[in-house]
Amino acid sequence: MQRRQSSKTPKQPLQVHYKNQADLSAWRKGGIIHPEKSVQNDQSPNDQRNDSKQNSLEQALGYFEKVQDRVSLKDNVLQKHLTAVESIAIQRGLPPEGFDILLNVALSGKLADAVNTRLLKSLIPASVIPETSVVSSVSWLCVSKCSGNIQLLFLRWLITMFDFIDHKEKLYALYGFFFSFLQDEKMCPYVCHLLYLLTRKESVKPFRIRRLLDLQAKMGMQSHLQALLSLYKLFCPDLVTITLPGKMKAYFKSSEGPWKAAIIRLRRRNQENFPLSQPLFLGTARPQSRKRKWNTQLIIPASSTNKNNLEDNREKNCVLYSANECFPVEQLQTFSQLLQNIHHLEFPSQMGSVLTNPLLLHYMNCIKDESIYLRLYYWMGRTLQEECTWCVADNKQYEELFKDFLETVYNTECFLQEGFLSCEEFLYKSLPLWDGFCCRSQILRLLSWIPVSSFSEMKSHLYDPLAQLFFTSSLYFKCSVLESLKELLQNWLNWHVIHLDSEPDSQVHRLNTTLSGLVNAVAELIHFVGWISTVALRLESNPTFLLYFILNFYETVCDMYLRYNLPLLIMPPAGVFYPALLSMDSVSLNQLCYIMYRYRTNLVAAKENDLSKKKILQFKFSSHTYQEYNQYIIAMVGCLWTSSAFQKDIHPQGLRIDDELLKKTSVQEFKTSFNIVYHPAMMGHAVVFLQQVCPDDTTFNFSLIKGKKWNWYLEYLYAQGLKGLKVFIESSINRVSQGSHSKAGNVEV
Amino acid sequence: RRGAIPLPAMESVDGAVRTLPSTGRLSRGLPFGRAHRRFGVSPSGRLLPPAPSCQESADPQKTAFLLRKHWTLYSVTPLYRFSDAQLKDYARLLSAFIAAEKQKGMAVEIGVELDIKVTVSSLPDLKGSDQDQAAILVQLSSRSSASPKNSEEKLLWLGWFCSVSGDDLSENVPEDFTCLPLFLANGAESYTSIVGSWFQKTFDCYFRRLAISPLNLSWMAAMWTGCKVDKTASAMELVFSVPCLPQPLDISYAIHPEDAKALWDTVQKTPGEITQEEVDVFMDCLYSHFHRHFKIHLSATKLVKVSTAVASVHCDGIIKFLQSQYLTGVLMLLTELAISQIQ
Numbered sequence A: 001m002q003r004r005q006s007s008k009t010p011k012q013p014l015q016v017h018y019k020n021q022a023d024l025s026a027w028r029k030g031g032i033i034h035p036e037k038s039v040q041n042d043q044s045p046n047d048q049r050n051d052s053k054q055n056s057l058e059q060a061l062g063y064f065e066k067v068q069d070r071v072s073l074k075d076n077v078l079q080k081h082l083t084a085v086e087s088i089a090i091q092r093g094l095p096p097e098g099f100d101i102l103l104n105v106a107l108s109g110k111l112a113d114a115v116n117t118r119l120l121k122s123l124i125p126a127s128v129i130p131e132t133s134v135v136s137s138v139s140w141l142c143v144s145k146c147s148g149n150i151q152l153l154f155l156r157w158l159i160t161m162f163d164f165i166d167h168k169e170k171l172y173a174l175y176g177f178f179f180s181f182l183q184d185e186k187m188c189p190y191v192c193h194l195l196y197l198l199t200r201k202e203s204v205k206p207f208r209i210r211r212l213l214d215l216q217a218k219m220g221m222q223s224h225l226q227a228l229l230s231l232y233k234l235f236c237p238d239l240v241t242i243t244l245p246g247k248m249k250a251y252f253k254s255s256e257g258p259w260k261a262a263i264i265r266l267r268r269r270n271q272e273n274f275p276l277s278q279p280l281f282l283g284t285a286r287p288q289s290r291k292r293k294w295n296t297q298l299i300i301p302a303s304s305t306n307k308n309n310l311e312d313n314r315e316k317n318c319v320l321y322s323a324n325e326c327f328p329v330e331q332l333q334t335f336s337q338l339l340q341n342i343h344h345l346e347f348p349s350q351m352g353s354v355l356t357n358p359l360l361l362h363y364m365n366c367i368k369d370e371s372i373y374l375r376l377y378y379w380m381g382r383t384l385q386e387e388c389t390w391c392v393a394d395n396k397q398y399e400e401l402f403k404d405f406l407e408t409v410y411n412t413e414c415f416l417q418e419g420f421l422s423c424e425e426f427l428y429k430s431l432p433l434w435d436g437f438c439c440r441s442q443i444l445r446l447l448s449w450i451p452v453s454s455f456s457e458m459k460s461h462l463y464d465p466l467a468q469l470f471f472t473s474s475l476y477f478k479c480s481v482l483e484s485l486k487e488l489l490q491n492w493l494n495w496h497v498i499h500l501d502s503e504p505d506s507q508v509h510r511l512n513t514t515l516s517g518l519v520n521a522v523a524e525l526i527h528f529v530g531w532i533s534t535v536a537l538r539l540e541s542n543p544t545f546l547l548y549f550i551l552n553f554y555e556t557v558c559d560m561y562l563r564y565n566l567p568l569l570i571m572p573p574a575g576v577f578y579p580a581l582l583s584m585d586s587v588s589l590n591q592l593c594y595i596m597y598r599y600r601t602n603l604v605a606a607k608e609n610d611l612s613k614k615k616i617l618q619f620k621f622s623s624h625t626y627q628e629y630n631q632y633i634i635a636m637v638g639c640l641w642t643s644s645a646f647q648k649d650i651h652p653q654g655l656r657i658d659d660e661l662l663k664k665t666s667v668q669e670f671k672t673s674f675n676i677v678y679h680p681a682m683m684g685h686a687v688v689f690l691q692q693v694c695p696d697d698t699t700f701n702f703s704l705i706k707g708k709k710w711n712w713y714l715e716y717l718y719a720q721g722l723k724g725l726k727v728f729i730e731s732s733i734n735r736v737s738q739g740s741h742s743k744a745g746n747v748e749v
Numbered sequence B: 001r002r003g004a005i006p007l008p009a010m011e012s013v014d015g016a017v018r019t020l021p022s023t024g025r026l027s028r029g030l031p032f033g034r035a036h037r038r039f040g041v042s043p044s045g046r047l048l049p050p051a052p053s054c055q056e057s058a059d060p061q062k063t064a065f066l067l068r069k070h071w072t073l074y075s076v077t078p079l080y081r082f083s084d085a086q087l088k089d090y091a092r093l094l095s096a097f098i099a100a101e102k103q104k105g106m107a108v109e110i111g112v113e114l115d116i117k118v119t120v121s122s123l124p125d126l127k128g129s130d131q132d133q134a135a136i137l138v139q140l141s142s143r144s145s146a147s148p149k150n151s152e153e154k155l156l157w158l159g160w161f162c163s164v165s166g167d168d169l170s171e172n173v174p175e176d177f178t179c180l181p182l183f184l185a186n187g188a189e190s191y192t193s194i195v196g197s198w199f200q201k202t203f204d205c206y207f208r209r210l211a212i213s214p215l216n217l218s219w220m221a222a223m224w225t226g227c228k229v230d231k232t233a234s235a236m237e238l239v240f241s242v243p244c245l246p247q248p249l250d251i252s253y254a255i256h257p258e259d260a261k262a263l264w265d266t267v268q269k270t271p272g273e274i275t276q277e278e279v280d281v282f283m284d285c286l287y288s289h290f291h292r293h294f295k296i297h298l299s300a301t302k303l304v305k306v307s308t309a310v311a312s313v314h315c316d317g318i319i320k321f322l323q324s325q326y327l328t329g330v331l332m333l334l335t336e337l338a339i340s341q342i343q
Helices: A002-008 A011-020 A024-029 A035-041 A045-066 A076-092 A096-108 A113-121 A131-142 A148-160 A169-173 A175-183 A188-198 A206-219 A223-235 A257-269 A307-314 A335-344 A351-356 A358-366 A370-387 A393-416 A421-433 A440-447 A455-472 A475-502 A506-510 A515-539 A544-557 A560-564 A574-581 A586-611 A623-642 A659-664 A683-693 A708-719 A723-732 B060-066 B084-102 B189-203 B214-225 B257-267 B276-294 B324-342
Strands: B045-047 B070-076 B116-123 B135-143 B153-162 B182-187 B207-209 B236-242 B249-255 B273-275 B302-307 B311-314 B318-321
Touching: A045 A076, A045 A096, A076 A113, A096 A113, A096 A131, A096 A148, A113 A148, A113 A257, A131 A148, A131 A169, A131 A175, A148 A188, A148 A257, A175 A188, A175 A206, A188 A223, A206 A223, A335 A358, A351 A358, A351 A370, A351 A393, A358 A393, A370 A393, A370 A421, A370 B207, A393 A440, A421 A440, A421 A455, A440 A475, A455 A475, A455 A515, A475 A515, A475 A544, A475 A560, A515 A544, A515 A574, A544 A574, A544 A586, A560 A586, A574 A586, A574 A623, A586 A623, A586 A723, A623 A723, A683 A708, A708 A723, B060 B324, B070 B189, B070 B324, B084 B116, B084 B135, B084 B189, B116 B153, B135 B189, B153 B189, B182 B189, B182 B324, B189 B207, B214 B236, B214 B257, B214 B273, B214 B276, B214 B302, B214 B311, B214 B324, B249 B257, B249 B276, B257 B276, B273 B276, B318 B324
Parallel strands: none
Antiparallel strands: B045 B273, B070 B182, B070 B207, B070 B318, B116 B135, B135 B153, B153 B182, B236 B249, B236 B302, B302 B311, B311 B318
């Protein structure tokens, strides 16, 4: 809550102001002028005007300080000073010392109500309002020298300006005085609001509760009384209780009417210091889902436990330190409050409410208590089952609500960087029944937070049902699944890296996941994705869109050793590699080049580590991986550089074609016509390049691209954004002599 | 196998799952890399409810008021920071909560006499084992406003939490949690919802209606057939509902209890223990008998209600206890079902 905060750091806004603003009080005292300000003062006409304004304000304040009773409203002097005060207040606000004088005049009833009203309306602070001036005006209020209207206006002013009062301790001490004003029917709504701002736990007393209940019995349901009583309930749930009707929008009438524009300006200027206009924290006022069941509420407002209070009651005498008191979670609104109160904060009575409360999630991250997870587990697990729209027949109509809920769960998992067990169980149970349609994007995203577990479990609960859906669903669905599985892999790898860093041995052991267990699980996931990708590419006849998602997955796979410190590298299956290599699209080809480059970097690093016998290589890459990489690299270099793919590819599922067969295709010069110029994905680039280099030649004679032009062509391709191609060629192709591509060869690892 | 299969609840997906898989219990701490317990571990058999002699220590008088009332069943996840020592405080808070809920928007002072009196007490007799938490009874009664001094209190609503041999759950939760997985309510649903909400808010638990699957109903039919009942027992009745008809059609199948018992005795092999196979044989015998007479295959219908001398239970999760000597036995089975819904 802001009021608490501002009372704790009252000096801060002051300092800020004295720097930024024309320093009125300094000017008044005459001597103290900032050096830089005096420099500015020299020629600025603005400041000249400021000076004259300052003068007139000085005079006006002096006038009001000494003004006698019954000055006529039409008195010119009065009018002049009144106007001066008004215009300065609106433009720059009044200095702190002005409030005492003007409040005294306005509330003493010396002048006509019209004047008092104008004065009160122009009480806009430039920086802060001194507490003493407010205290003395409360004493004026008690002797009721002024009219009822002025009293009301003053209360509204006090509510509006509450956060600009520099200290509040004395105001808190006046709680009883304000409370006694409740009996005035007109003032009651505003007094309630003011009390709402002033109430602290120690202000809640049984006799006050009884008084408010009497008022309620007399006046019926009044929103301002409800709000104040709710606050009392929050502080002392063992003394009073209230259930707020759901529809309520505002509990207090806005008081800031006359000062609205000025307040907006002030707030904008002081945004950091006064985080005002925050919603009231009456938890129950939040819109509840209109559900038919009493026991399911997807979004729970955070409310404090009231058990402490019970215990407090019984051990009241034992409580010596006020630090024992819990900070109500309802009041937790800012991060700095979290930091200030973290030592006496308690989780809300229902753990489910943390999902929508980022501050409490931060807190949850700090507190490692298993009961937190268990409470969440029970609540979330049951809610997911009960609300699942495809498992429970009559839930269909609530699909939107369920979607929102899944969304919230996913966001929470991202925030905490870990999956919930209840969510995992829910996915495992419900995936076999899922139609792949309902809440699709939510379910697929939740998949990515499934924790590592044994293959047999993953296979029967995740891979099998997912594969069935995958093969029978649209292209878009396939891409979404691949995206989720990439996220899943990354989450596993991140988890591995984090736990490798923090507690290398104990953590892994405690979680019952050995490194080899993780390596196996990751390998199975990659094989699974390789398999479904191969099938999907065939089913959909190699669309670029799908290929993009598949290669994205492999961008993570090819870097696992170096980026995630996992001793595992798995090459894509031929069913993925060749469609990418022979893709019609330079984007896919470029992506493949980048991936192969990263494989190379990883494999080379692994080999070096192997040679220097580093610890991590208790897991040795199988020679099969190297062999597979080398086969692929031969095919790639043959395809992109040496035009020898048909001859040299030695992969069993590769491109090797007998010369006899090639001759039958009646392609001329087939032996030299498959490289970065002729590759179908590159030909478009080659055409544009030729047009630029030889604008007169319209025959598209690609054989012109050789020698120096070959190098230009490479530069041209790199400039087109084919960075993957660049790093691939630079790392994997051994150009014997620069400029002669025919002698180039591939570099094997 | 795609497309949503309309099933009432997820458990029924796998019909065989009806007891708690007690292996590899809950996840503590970080969710990554835990051993999971999984669904699908089906028990080959159940132990019969303890013979009546075991329970003679419990005074049947004390639990007599639970008999012959319709109870709606709920499963409840473990209560967080519930304390037996504070039942009076709970009653005070709950009664103010009920008053505040009934007149939304009006504040209520806690501790004053209100129209509805709440009593929260413990029922120590309703236990299966020493580990079980004592059952908790919640009573709502109205004070007659005319004569406040008069002890004329009208009972409005009753609800109780219990756990009979719920060790599978209680063994695996930390101290802060109290396991009372079964909740039974008798009275207006509106009170159930208020009381339930209060417990949910106060002890961070979750109430869920406990439906009884046809498979579990047939277990009950078989188990209760074998129970000895002193008095001349009423007929055993099974109610079946025929699916996919424009109008609902229920078939009631009443069997003389002695005939049913005679049939069951020929089916059951080991006394004190029942297997799924025995239950299936028992029901198949009943079905084929029915088919011989009416040419209707009851196996194609859905068993919705079982009434025996021990208890009468509906698939929607409504039960009526009839014999106090078998009360804990029936509660033990219900506790088991509630736990399997929680886990």
